Amino acid sequence: MPSRRAERQAFTVGKGLFPTYHPAVTMSFFLTAVCFAFCSMQPVYVTISFVMASAYLVFLRGWRILGRQLRWLAPLALFIALLNSLFYAAGATKIWSWGPFAITLEGCLYGVFMGIMLISVLIWFACYNEVMTDDRFTYLFGRAMPTTALVISMISRWVPTMATRGRVIYDAQESLIGARDTSRKARTARGMRMASVLVGLGMEDSIQTSDSMRARGYGVGKRTSYASYSWHPREKCALIALASLVVLNGVLMYVATVQFAYYPTVSPLRPWWGYAPYAIMLALPFLVEMEAIGR
Amino acid sequence: MKDAILTEEMPRCSIVAAPDTRRESTAVDVSAIRFSGYSFSYAGADTRVLSNIDFSIAQGSFTILCGPTGSGKSTLLRAMKPELAVAGKTQGFIRILGDDPSRFDPVASACRVGFVMQDPENQLVTDTVWHELAFGLENIGTEQQVMRRRVAETAHFFGIGAWFDNRVKDLSGGQKQLLNLAAVVVMQPRVLVLDEPTSQLDPIAAKDFFDVLERVNAELGITVVIIEHRLEDVLPLADHVLYLTPAGTLSFDGTPEEFVDRIVAADDPFLLALPAATRISRLFGRLSEKRPVTVKQGRRYLAARLVQMSRTPSVLDYMGGAGSRSSCRSPEKVSGDVVLKASDVWFRYDRDEPFVLRGVDIEVRSGQLYAIVGGNGSGKSTLLSALAGVRKAERGRVRRVGDVKVALMAQNPKTLFVCDTLLEDLCEWQEYGAYDIADVDAMMARFDLSELGARHPYDLSGGEMQKAALAKVLLLDPDVLLLDEPVKGIDAVAKREIAQIFEQLAEEGKAVLFTAHDLEFVADVAQTCSMMFGYDITCTQECHGFFQDNLFYSTATSRITRGILDGCVTVEDVAAALGRGDGR
Numbered sequence: 001m002p003s004r005r006a007e008r009q010a011f012t013v014g015k016g017l018f019p020t021y022h023p024a025v026t027m028s029f030f031l032t033a034v035c036f037a038f039c040s041m042q043p044v045y046v047t048i049s050f051v052m053a054s055a056y057l058v059f060l061r062g063w064r065i066l067g068r069q070l071r072w073l074a075p076l077a078l079f080i081a082l083l084n085s086l087f088y089a090a091g092a093t094k095i096w097s098w099g100p101f102a103i104t105l106e107g108c109l110y111g112v113f114m115g116i117m118l119i120s121v122l123i124w125f126a127c128y129n130e131v132m133t134d135d136r137f138t139y140l141f142g143r144a145m146p147t148t149a150l151v152i153s154m155i156s157r158w159v160p161t162m163a164t165r166g167r168v169i170y171d172a173q174e175s176l177i178g179a180r181d182t183s184r185k186a187r188t189a190r191g192m193r194m195a196s197v198l199v200g201l202g203m204e205d206s207i208q209t210s211d212s213m214r215a216r217g218y219g220v221g222k223r224t225s226y227a228s229y230s231w232h233p234r235e236k237c238a239l240i241a242l243a244s245l246v247v248l249n250g251v252l253m254y255v256a257t258v259q260f261a262y263y264p265t266v267s268p269l270r271p272w273w274g275y276a277p278y279a280i281m282l283a284l285p286f287l288v289e290m291e292a293i294g295r
Numbered sequence: 296m297k298d299a300i301l302t303e304e305m306p307r308c309s310i311v312a313a314p315d316t317r318r319e320s321t322a323v324d325v326s327a328i329r330f331s332g333y334s335f336s337y338a339g340a341d342t343r344v345l346s347n348i349d350f351s352i353a354q355g356s357f358t359i360l361c362g363p364t365g366s367g368k369s370t371l372l373r374a375m376k377p378e379l380a381v382a383g384k385t386q387g388f389i390r391i392l393g394d395d396p397s398r399f400d401p402v403a404s405a406c407r408v409g410f411v412m413q414d415p416e417n418q419l420v421t422d423t424v425w426h427e428l429a430f431g432l433e434n435i436g437t438e439q440q441v442m443r444r445r446v447a448e449t450a451h452f453f454g455i456g457a458w459f460d461n462r463v464k465d466l467s468g469g470q471k472q473l474l475n476l477a478a479v480v481v482m483q484p485r486v487l488v489l490d491e492p493t494s495q496l497d498p499i500a501a502k503d504f505f506d507v508l509e510r511v512n513a514e515l516g517i518t519v520v521i522i523e524h525r526l527e528d529v530l531p532l533a534d535h536v537l538y539l540t541p542a543g544t545l546s547f548d549g550t551p552e553e554f555v556d557r558i559v560a561a562d563d564p565f566l567l568a569l570p571a572a573t574r575i576s577r578l579f580g581r582l583s584e585k586r587p588v589t590v591k592q593g594r595r596y597l598a599a600r601l602v603q604m605s606r607t608p609s610v611l612d613y614m615g616g617a618g619s620r621s622s623c624r625s626p627e628k629v630s631g632d633v634v635l636k637a638s639d640v641w642f643r644y645d646r647d648e649p650f651v652l653r654g655v656d657i658e659v660r661s662g663q664l665y666a667i668v669g670g671n672g673s674g675k676s677t678l679l680s681a682l683a684g685v686r687k688a689e690r691g692r693v694r695r696v697g698d699v700k701v702a703l704m705a706q707n708p709k710t711l712f713v714c715d716t717l718l719e720d721l722c723e724w725q726e727y728g729a730y731d732i733a734d735v736d737a738m739m740a741r742f743d744l745s746e747l748g749a750r751h752p753y754d755l756s757g758g759e760m761q762k763a764a765l766a767k768v769l770l771l772d773p774d775v776l777l778l779d780e781p782v783k784g785i786d787a788v789a790k791r792e793i794a795q796i797f798e799q800l801a802e803e804g805k806a807v808l809f810t811a812h813d814l815e816f817v818a819d820v821a822q823t824c825s826m827m828f829g830y831d832i833t834c835t836q837e838c839h840g841f842f843q844d845n846l847f848y849s850t851a852t853s854r855i856t857r858g859i860l861d862g863c864v865t866v867e868d869v870a871a872a873l874g875r876g877d878g879r
Binding site for chain 2: 064133134135138150154156157160161168169171172173174175176177186193196197200201204205206208209211212213214215216217218219220221222223224225226228
């Protein structure tokens, strides 16, 4: 089954130049992006984070993937917005009320931006998954904790294997007795049985995997690591730039967030130069790309 | 220059050098593996699994370890790898490269003997190809520079460069098994031990694997010991055969030529596993010369014999016979009613993905034994699930005539077992299938499983497990049976049993549609054959004619007899054409 997915994974490193940077740089960038996204609910900051995250995901994987992510993220965000506005009716502008429940404009807006904030964080994680492949993660933390790193690498192989195997077992049983199950009780019982097959097969397989590990000397001594990345000047520059932007944006974001409130009424928003550094910081992967084109 | 070679040679496996490596590499007289008076029994059991085994394997040789199911082959093989040796009571001693394996230091032990197992998937530890290659070297603490060089060299030798960065989950089965071999060879073992490494692969991937294995043996001088039941491909590569009896004693230790003579002369049931050329030569009785093993030798041999019998073979032209039909077996006509019919079926797994079934038409009749052959990824399995209704066709339709019951048996029989004993498992579907314990008993008796009722299904041998799964499915009393690779990874004797079961089912009027890579099996059993290629059925024909008209994608027998004794597809056909023997 030659799928597009298989083609894409012909190279484990994500698209563009940024993923070729030292894992410490890419890791710091994503940590920064996610932390800042969590730290502010100010609408402009939330929007910038969302736009930049989406732009990077589109750059890495294309529009279709962003669409697919949004298809399940958008309902989630709406749900959060609804929940928030229902249970936290602190706003001044009532839109609708019924007994003790009231929906306010402010509550709605807060909910909407909270939803968008969460979506942007999840999209950053999607980008992270593209760029920080397991081997890069392993490299970063592998020397301090080689076993943990190996376990992570093994788990990331196990999850898809288990999913595929579950599907195979389901198909095998479904084709034989699926149509004959009518009651809910029978279906539940069958689900349990399939889980037991999955566990049984998994145990069998893991015995073989551990044999294969022992046969190749796992645990005989101190492990070394194959992967290596070196520190070039460009990496140092990127890290310094990122660090200074983090400090600058920390201050700016604090200022902007303190001045802003959703309740009781939403504070007015004005154009401000202070948003620009945030956008620049989150555009680091693109800046890296542009620097290369500029040569 | 000479110094450079020496220093390259010296560290061998051990970057943390094992002290005695140099002495060993110069001592040619030391055998790679020696077993002396070796016996084995499981802890707490009295019966010996292996008893009094004595043999010695020369360094750099290619040894096949074979024997019927349950003869303790795997136990013997595992005894050669200290880390994986089965726990139990042993007697006698083992020497690996002249040393006692139990006194190996752990690093040397990991390096000296490499082990490759049956299942390509489960041996992989990490998620990427490069990491899998580096895994062993990382474990023994190889310095990074040395490791990178070793990995690069190995990737080069195995032709892995093109998919070095891939995720292992995206590899084909054949690639996975090659990777497993490479990941072991990268540690520079002196002995390579393989337990049925190709049983889960399709024939093309298996041939590729053997090609590489031959290079590992011939170009790197690594001693190879392999358990294999498909001797057609591997026998020509070997220079040493060990044959175990069901009682766990060594009954043969010698060259492949002697082995073949011995099996043929003794009329051993293991005969079925021998290459087609050898089985054809058996029809001519005792031989003064060497028995043929490969297709090439078989063709020469058969032609010479026919001249001797003053039955002039036609010109030894491989293509020449393609048109002519001196049929030795009248083609069976299938007369049953159509029970399952698919027309213009299109299917894809996802809207983003290409179609994996493209306008397939197929008709299955009651009492028909129908085989679908074709390469891996040609859509065979998908077609079966579409016919079974597990996958819904996006275009076209699958129609069941009347209320026929269709059952699909998945490729891995383990997916069907859920209970702790076989008996419980066979009873499990009573509520669905409306059968009772008497039916289960009858079914077990029929499939020769009665003795095994108390065993855990996972503890059965490959052939037994396949039969057990078949029994479980048949208890549901389907009219159409769809089987995905029912003879994958099982030995020749079990294959013969499955073939007989299929024939019985067809006589009872059930339709049996199966996929198989084993063309000899298909030629033996099927009445109708379809070839799948490019996600569609490219041709459908009565089975005998199918293999006769195929030039390359055909049985070994057909390739041996083409242009010499036309119209023969199985060894039985040859026997019939010559008017002798039972053609086993």
